Amino acid sequence: MGARIIDGKAFAAELRGQVADHVARLGAEHGIIPGLAVVLVGEDPASQVYVRSKGRMTVEVGMNSYEHRLEPDTSEADLLALIARLNADPKVHGILVQLPLPGHLDEDLVINAIDPAKDVDGFHVSNVGLLGTGQKSMVPCTPLGCLMMLRAHHGSLSGMEAVVIGRSNIVGKPMAQLLLGDSCTVTIAHSRTRDLPDVVRRADIVVAAVGRPEMVPGDWIKPGATVIDVGINRIDAPENGAGKTRLVGDCHYDSCAEIAGAITPVPGGVGPMTIACLLANTVTACCRANNVPEPEGLTA
Ligand code: NAD
Numbered sequence: 001m002g003a004r005i006i007d008g009k010a011f012a013a014e015l016r017g018q019v020a021d022h023v024a025r026l027g028a029e030h031g032i033i034p035g036l037a038v039v040l041v042g043e044d045p046a047s048q049v050y051v052r053s054k055g056r057m058t059v060e061v062g063m064n065s066y067e068h069r070l071e072p073d074t075s076e077a078d079l080l081a082l083i084a085r086l087n088a089d090p091k092v093h094g095i096l097v098q099l100p101l102p103g104h105l106d107e108d109l110v111i112n113a114i115d116p117a118k119d120v121d122g123f124h125v126s127n128v129g130l131l132g133t134g135q136k137s138m139v140p141c142t143p144l145g146c147l148m149m150l151r152a153h154h155g156s157l158s159g160m161e162a163v164v165i166g167r168s169n170i171v172g173k174p175m176a177q178l179l180l181g182d183s184c185t186v187t188i189a190h191s192r193t194r195d196l197p198d199v200v201r202r203a204d205i206v207v208a209a210v211g212r213p214e215m216v217p218g219d220w221i222k223p224g225a226t227v228i229d230v231g232i233n234r235i236d237a238p239e240n241g242a243g244k245t246r247l248v249g250d251c252h253y254d255s256c257a258e259i260a261g262a263i264t265p266v267p268g269g270v271g272p273m274t275i276a277c278l279l280a281n282t283v284t285a286c287c288r289a290n291n292v293p294e295p296e297g298l299t300a
Pocket of ligand 1: 166170190233274
């Protein structure tokens with residue numbers, strides 16, 4: 001295997017350390033404790049796991065965590081009323097509504113009810129527009145984590161050919177905006193792209209955010225390219241025993257690692273950076289709310 005492994009776990013631990021330092025400084029110098037409110041509607045098991053680890057890591061870096069768990073049949077009016085209270089609460093600097101929401105709730109309406117200054121997921125249309133026009137915004141956590149790892153690996157990304165596979169609002173589109181902001185030549189590929197292998201072969205940077213296990217084989221990768229695998233897919237692993245499963249990315253790790261110059265593993269690549277960036281965004285939001293200079297290196 002030729003590729004250097006980009007260790008997202010180590011990156012994330014370092015970023016959380018920086019966040020903890022800034023939180024301590026905000027407390028000591030300004031008497032402010034950043035606060036993150038996480039809202040979970042319903043009992044989706046994966047969402048419960050995410051919310052629990054977000055809360056734990058928020059507390060670990062010294063911030064306040066406010067968890068709001070609502071019944072699956074919560075009305076839109078009640079959810080919007082909670083968001084209005086959190087928008088008005090000066091102790092809350094970041095608000096995250098865990099997605100997906102139950103089907104009777106309008107996700108766009110709910111996300112756009114969050115104060116954009118507290119929208120630490122970066123999904124509010126105002127933040128999407130600010131990012132798209134190169135203005136200061138809250139940047140979605142997963143693409144922000146990918147960008148940080150790419151910058152740390154390459155230094156400047158200027159002039160590089162980047163192909164983002166997937167056009168979701170959460171990952172693909174904001175990732176493309178960030179790469180464009182760093183002066184890459186960006187292609188967004190998706191389910192209707194003609195000759196995807198040929199498009200991917202042009203890329204110095206491949207970001208795969210599709211949700212299809214091991215879809216990208218090594219022979220699509222340009223030798224020496226950097227592969228950022230966002231996908232998290234659970235597949236059967238009978239080799240580990242009856243009924244066992246394991247996580248794989250959207251890229252076929254072994255064959256891509258033969259050809260690529262650098263690659264993020266799954267698990268242990270992009271995933272850990274996502275929560276670390278959520279904590280970083282909460283500190284950024286807290287500094288902006290209090291007119292305190294923003295720390296370097298926590299946002300794009
Ligand atoms: P999504 O389903 O919203 O979007 C998937 C995109 O892939 C779509 O734009 C679609 O056009 C494209 N696509 C589907 N089939 C394709 C094909 N055959 N060829 C090319 N493109 C195709 O998914 P998402 O929310 O962007 O998530 C993508 C993956 O990333 C999932 O595995 C998800 O679990 C993972 N994810 C990981 C993190 C993390 O923290 N690591 C965060 C968010 C999402």
